[in-house]
Amino acid sequence: MQYLEFKISCKEPYREIMVAELAEIGFDSFLETDEGIDAYIQEDQLVRASYQEIIDRYQESASLKVREGKMAKVNWNEEWEKHYDPITVGDRVYVRASFHQARPEFKYEILINPKMSFGTGHHATTYLMISHQLNLDHQGKRVLDIGAGTGILAIMAQKLGAKEIEAFDIDEWCVENGDENFDLNGMSHVRMGKGTVREVNPKGEFDIVLANINKNVLLDEMEVYSALVKKGGHLLLSGFYVHDIADILKKANAYGMELVDEKSKDNWAALVMKKP
Known part of the structure; x- marks a missing residue:
């Protein structure tokens, strides 16, 4: 299974918008980076016209810069471990991956090993x-x-x-x-x-x-x-x-x-x- 990788540099307020827009057209994994996001899609799932429409729409307002490449195999667990940080919802909920330390001071702790799925809490x-x-x-x-x-x-x-x-x-x-x-x-x-x-x-x-x-x-x-x-x-x-x-x-x-x-x-x- 070969994946296309899009390293997208953009203004911070647009990161979540880009994730949502790209998820709509078949992108199934996203990693947040210092510059923006890395977005992944199976090569045979990409509709180039739909992708380009999104890029063109936000090009100027989000100051988009994109580098495209291919990845034959991805160790998603390793990638998530590099980039996935725990989150909190107020002072009651702590969402973490299994490789993070527990925080017993939170009433509710949720374990998520997200791999390529959308909905990590971020x-x-x-x-x-x-x-x-x-x-x-x-x-x-x-x-x-x-x-x-x-x-x-x-x-x-x-x-x-x-x-x-x-x-x-x-x-x-x-x-x-x-x-x-x-x-x-x-x-x-x-x-x-x-x-x-x-x-x-x-x-x-x-x-x-x-x-x-x-x-x-x-x-x-x-x-x-x-x-x-x-x-x-x-x-x-x-x-x-x-x-x-x-x-x-x-x-x-x-x-x-x-x-x-x-x-x-x-x-x-x-x-x-x-x-x-």
Whole structure:
């Protein structure tokens, strides 16, 4: 499996934007560097026109400089160990890889060996979703994590006392990596499913539904999400910019969901909706 490597130098505020944009077109691994990001995609997955459109759009505003190369094989564990730093969410949550030291002063510790999956906790949307989760009662609840990535939000739900958890993603690598991360966090009873929400077709209703994906998918699947939330339950949404909030709210409101909380970070947004 040969990968293309793009070493992208850009202004710091644009790093997470570039990760989100490139992830949309098939890039499946990102490493933060002193200059910007390194982005990776399987050679046969790259649609050059889509990639170039993104580069052209941010070329001037982000001061982009790109060096492209090929990598025949990558030791992703070694690469992540070089670049992956632990993160904290307030003073309650500590997210680390297995090669980092534990921090017992934090109430909640999440172990993530991310490999190539998206959702390590470093991205603003993951941070925001965890922040919202900390404000919701998960005790004994049934939780669904849609587009789970590394499984970090499902793991947070488990730490917060959820009784039943389902999680799935469309990417095979996320499924494999999610199961590994579930095992690291004592959740071998939870297995990552594969597919879209319509393909997986979760059964019954959930107290909390988590969907950190992107604007277009959220709008397309909103009707399905709202049907999965039980009365009095919550829908947490992220993966979109602050200026997209109005569009997300309009669609969610159309299916009976009401806004109860919102947060933003680095121009990214996350909403908590409730079914009355």
